[in-house]
Amino acid sequence: MWKFIVRRLVITFPQIILLSLLVFLMAEMMPGDALSGLLDPNIDPAAIEEQRIKLGLNDPWHIKYADWVAGLVQGDLGQSFKFKMPVTELIEQRLVNSFWLGVATLIFTYLIAIPLGITSGRYNDTWADQMITGYTYIGFATPLFIFALVVLWIFGFQLQWFPTSGSVEPGMVPGTFEYVLSKIQHLLLPSLSLALITTVNTVQYLRSEIIDTKQKDFIITARAKGASESRVYNRHILRNSLLPIAAFFGFEITGLIGGTVFVEQIFGYPGMGQLFLESVVGRDYSVVTSVVLLFGIASILGALISDIILSLVDPRIRIK
Amino acid sequence: MKKISFSKALFALMLILLLALAACSGGSDDEGSDDSGSDDTGTEEGTDEGSDEGAEDEGGDEEPAEEDDGLYSVEDFAPSKTNEGEAIEGGTLNFGLVSSSAFEGTLNWNFYAGAPDAEILAWFDESLLGNDEKYRYNNDGAATYEISDDNRTYTFTIKDNVNWHDGEPVTAEDWAYSYEVIGHPEYTGVRYGSDFTNIEGMEAYHNGEADSISGIEIVDEKTLKITFIKATPSLLTGSIWPYAMPKHVFQDIPVAEMQESAAVRENPIGMGPFKVETITPGESVTYVKNEDYWQGEPKLDGVTLKVINPNTVVQALETGEVDMVDSFPTDQYPDNAEMSNVEFLGMTDLYYAYIGFKLGSWDAEAGEVATDDSMKMSDVNLRRAMWYAVDNNAVAENFYNGLRWAADTLIAPSHPEFRDESIEAPTYDPEEAKKILDEAGYEDTDGDGMRENPEGEELVINYAAMEGGDVAEPLANYYMQAWEAVGLNVQLLDGRLQEFNAFYDRVGRTGEDDPAVDIYQGAWGVGFDVDPRGLYGRDAMFNFSRYSSEENDQLLEDGVSEEAFDVEYRQQVYSDWQQLMVDEVPVFPTLYSAVLAPVNNRVQNYSIAVDWNAPHEISVTAEEPVVAE
Numbered sequence: 021m022w023k024f025i026v027r028r029l030v031i032t033f034p035q036i037i038l039l040s041l042l043v044f045l046m047a048e049m050m051p052g053d054a055l056s057g058l059l060d061p062n063i064d065p066a067a068i069e070e071q072r073i074k075l076g077l078n079d080p081w082h083i084k085y086a087d088w089v090a091g092l093v094q095g096d097l098g099q100s101f102k103f104k105m106p107v108t109e110l111i112e113q114r115l116v117n118s119f120w121l122g123v124a125t126l127i128f129t130y131l132i133a134i135p136l137g138i139t140s141g142r143y144n145d146t147w148a149d150q151m152i153t154g155y156t157y158i159g160f161a162t163p164l165f166i167f168a169l170v171v172l173w174i175f176g177f178q179l180q181w182f183p184t185s186g187s188v189e190p191g192m193v194p195g196t197f198e199y200v201l202s203k204i205q206h207l208l209l210p211s212l213s214l215a216l217i218t219t220v221n222t223v224q225y226l227r228s229e230i231i232d233t234k235q236k237d238f239i240i241t242a243r244a245k246g247a248s249e250s251r252v253y254n255r256h257i258l259r260n261s262l263l264p265i266a267a268f269f270g271f272e273i274t275g276l277i278g279g280t281v282f283v284e285q286i287f288g289y290p291g292m293g294q295l296f297l298e299s300v301v302g303r304d305y306s307v308v309t310s311v312v313l314l315f316g317i318a319s320i321l322g323a324l325i326s327d328i329i330l331s332l333v334d335p336r337i338r339i340k
Numbered sequence: 341m342k343k344i345s346f347s348k349a350l351f352a353l354m355l356i357l358l359l360a361l362a363a364c365s366g367g368s369d370d371e372g373s374d375d376s377g378s379d380d381t382g383t384e385e386g387t388d389e390g391s392d393e394g395a396e397d398e399g400g401d402e403e404p405a406e407e408d409d410g411l412y413s414v415e416d417f418a419p420s421k422t423n424e425g426e427a428i429e430g431g432t433l434n435f436g437l438v439s440s441s442a443f444e445g446t447l448n449w450n451f452y453a454g455a456p457d458a459e460i461l462a463w464f465d466e467s468l469l470g471n472d473e474k475y476r477y478n479n480d481g482a483a484t485y486e487i488s489d490d491n492r493t494y495t496f497t498i499k500d501n502v503n504w505h506d507g508e509p510v511t512a513e514d515w516a517y518s519y520e521v522i523g524h525p526e527y528t529g530v531r532y533g534s535d536f537t538n539i540e541g542m543e544a545y546h547n548g549e550a551d552s553i554s555g556i557e558i559v560d561e562k563t564l565k566i567t568f569i570k571a572t573p574s575l576l577t578g579s580i581w582p583y584a585m586p587k588h589v590f591q592d593i594p595v596a597e598m599q600e601s602a603a604v605r606e607n608p609i610g611m612g613p614f615k616v617e618t619i620t621p622g623e624s625v626t627y628v629k630n631e632d633y634w635q636g637e638p639k640l641d642g643v644t645l646k647v648i649n650p651n652t653v654v655q656a657l658e659t660g661e662v663d664m665v666d667s668f669p670t671d672q673y674p675d676n677a678e679m680s681n682v683e684f685l686g687m688t689d690l691y692y693a694y695i696g697f698k699l700g701s702w703d704a705e706a707g708e709v710a711t712d713d714s715m716k717m718s719d720v721n722l723r724r725a726m727w728y729a730v731d732n733n734a735v736a737e738n739f740y741n742g743l744r745w746a747a748d749t750l751i752a753p754s755h756p757e758f759r760d761e762s763i764e765a766p767t768y769d770p771e772e773a774k775k776i777l778d779e780a781g782y783e784d785t786d787g788d789g790m791r792e793n794p795e796g797e798e799l800v801i802n803y804a805a806m807e808g809g810d811v812a813e814p815l816a817n818y819y820m821q822a823w824e825a826v827g828l829n830v831q832l833l834d835g836r837l838q839e840f841n842a843f844y845d846r847v848g849r850t851g852e853d854d855p856a857v858d859i860y861q862g863a864w865g866v867g868f869d870v871d872p873r874g875l876y877g878r879d880a881m882f883n884f885s886r887y888s889s890e891e892n893d894q895l896l897e898d899g900v901s902e903e904a905f906d907v908e909y910r911q912q913v914y915s916d917w918q919q920l921m922v923d924e925v926p927v928f929p930t931l932y933s934a935v936l937a938p939v940n941n942r943v944q945n946y947s948i949a950v951d952w953n954a955p956h957e958i959s960v961t962a963e964e965p966v967v968a969e
Binding site for chain 2: 050051052055063064065066067068070071074102103104105106113114169172173176177180184185186187188190191192193285286287288290294295297298301302303
């Protein structure tokens with residue numbers, strides 16, 4: 021299996037290079053640069069021009085790209101033009117937030133998906149199943165950014181159960197128990213609203229998989245041998261039905277990245293998604309390229325994880 | 341069994357599709373009314389179209405300003421908070437920083453670039469010089485000044501009780517240090533400009549030819565003397581850099597690394613009424629009071645500042661999550677005018693919107709504008725007719741509920757001292773516009789209803805407008821219809837609105853003007869200093885219209901000459917200049933604007949007036965903000 025992983029990583033390498041080149045070129049083609057927002061009669065245009073030269077913003081793209089790659093190899097992602105700090109430091113600050121948001125969302129996704137999927141698969145075409153499938157269709161149809169806004173309005177502002185912005189209460193000292201608690205409290209609403217929408221895929225998969233499995237011959241055999249209904253479902257059906265869910269896990273991560281861009285923006289949650297959006301708007305190229313690169317790596321790793329999990333849970337699949 | 345489930349699913353799908361279709365048809369209805377507006381010609385439809393767009397608040401009635409139909413005026417607002425009830429001891433103020441992105445965290449006046457950082461800075465560090473309501477430095481700040489007889493040398497004395505948050509006194513050396521850092525060859529911010537090169541010896545220092553700035557002299561611990569090359573009244577309205585920098589904190593940090601240092605980002609100090617307690621990067625800052633503040637101990641215990649998404653400003657105010665915000669979207673005011681827990685403060689914004697005409701290009705080699713008499717818009721009669729053709733009063737009422745109003749000269753009412761109210765600028769008169777065009781030879785020769793230019797060639801004017809907000813598109817459409825009504829064929833550049841960066845790239849931010857742009861619609865937030873050279877001077881990159889003339893040069897120079905220290909003389913110069921701009925119409929102002937600031941009812945002694953400098957006096961009447969209803 022190690023061979024496989026190494027081979028996969030080797031294959032992904034050119035993919036990442038291509039991705040970074042594409043992203044870099046597209047970022048270059050956007051009008052304006054990191055300093056063009058400074059259209060202020062109180063600031064001398066000559067001073068801005070001077071900074072532009074100092075920052076190398078006037079260089080042609082291939083030189084900029086070469087500089088960027090050279091830095092990258094040394095583990096230096098460059099300097100953010102907007103935040104005036106090393107990109108690595110900036111990403112470090114944001115990545116932590118996004119990581120926890122992702123973890124919380126995944127937990128919620130599966131917490132919601134597995135019971136719902138099992139119920140609607142096991143008791144398919146009952147009243148409960150109709151309700152659950154109804155929910156999944158609504159989930160499919162609802163755009164995340166609208167849903168998140170509605171959730172924010174109802175639970176954040178009307179009921180005031182959750183904080184409405186930020187990742188932590190202002191003034192908390194990192195490391196204390198209150199700090200962690202406040203972090204979790206700030207996580208709940210964004211991750212829940214993201215999970216409620218992204219989970220519908222998994223519910224549907226699980227449902228159809230269970231319905232499919234329960235008509236298989238080996239289930240009839242199990243029943244014939246006198247296994248109790250709960251044993252049939254928990255041991256025989258569920259285990260087999262979880263396979264595609266495991267395979268789906270990697271894509272879940274990719275989907276999360278797309279989702280966090282919206283959710284972080286709406287909840288004012290300073291993570292990678294928000295960083296991505298604001299660096300695109302602010303033409304902060306070094307950050308845009310680094311973030312996209314990280315996103316790309318995350319998706320590729322996600323796919324890899326899916327494969328590995330699949331080989332672990334399904335002995336029929338052997339990676340060579 | 342399976343079949344039933346499928347048909348139910350199908351039914352659900354159909355339901356959703358039905359909903360989606362219903363939503364779509366709603367949208368296309370709106371578009372329909374837009375289209376019908378642009379089809380008929382005549383002078384009425386422009387304003388009708390406008391009131392359609394503003395119909396939410398006005399119910400579409402046709403009564404103009406007299407009727408109370410949701411119109412407001414900046415005069416209805418006071419800049420200072422009315423105080424009700426008894427203030428409590430201490431308390432914490434919650435301040436909302438409205439921004440869709442995280443703040444950058446460059447927390448030093450010498451290095452900051454974004455407006456959000458400036459808001460954060462203002463709570464803990466302040467200008468050494470106070471200013472009066474005419475934006476002039478006065479002696480009420482942390483330092484006083486005296487001017488030499490030749491107006492070139494300024495002697496500043498920092499008051500004795502002005503100290504940094506760490507207890508060290510603010511010294512003349514700290515102030516001089518600001519200049520040394522900004523002028524340093526390795527300085528990484530954007531402040532070094534003409535204000536600094538006007539100091540004697542600054543350029544030599546900047547180029548590395550001198551170790552110190554000859555024009556800056558530290559007389560004693562608290563006294564600083566700065567000598568400028570050219571004496572101008574602008575020095576007193578912002579051209580002197582009034583911020584000191586704690587030298588004892590920064591002296592060991594190389595200038596090139598200051599911007600990313602902990603002294604700027606993690607534990608910045610200042611001399612303002614509050615000290616920074618914690619910073620959560622990008623999202624919030626908490627402050628505690630600075631008991632040693634030079635104006636006296638602040639009444640509040642502290643301030644909590646956090647970033648608020650622009651989409652949720654209103655909710656954050658209603659629920660008392662924040663007491664006030666740094667900027668309130670004026671277009672949301674009509675829907676929230678009745679918000680019970682806040683008082684809206686307001687005043688005239690330092691702002692005007694305008695339509696500009698491209699009259700030349702930028703000569704990068706000479707570093708000045710190259711006015712070209714053969715441009716499409718070079719005929720002043722055409723430009724003046726276009727001014728007469730638009731009804732800015734209707735725009736202000738229908739799009740902005742009166743919170744913007746029609747503009748006449750290029751000096752906004754935020755500068756009443758130099759604004760000449762008596763100048764008669766063109767106002768809406770389509771007949772006059774048609775007359776001017778007829779006389780200037782712009783006539784419809786091929787019978788398509790659109791005027792040709794005097795040579796008989798087809799005249800299509802390309803109009804660059806920026807996207808942004810709900811109003812941008814209907815507004816651009818209104819202007820085009822108004823011009824169409826007088827027979828001018830004005831088309832949106834590329835048939836669409838331009839994104840911010842693309843817009844200014846094409847209009848000429850970098851000097852590479854796109855020749856496809858004939859006219860454009862922009863806006864300026866103006867500085868304290870009335871001097872318009874930065875926007876209309878011959879050597880100003882931001883002079884996007886690329887207009888220049890001898891008379892203009894002369895007036896702009898006179899406005900900052902030594903004689904202009906005499907206010908009456910300067911008023912006359914700028915009055916002449918405003919008249920010149922009305923006569924020559926390189927651009928015409930369209931709207932002035934009000935700025936609104938909602939403040940929670942529990943807050944006292946707060947003001948948005950320009951000469952207000954008493955943040956230590958702010959107090960609250962309750963522990964928690966008042967909640968709406």
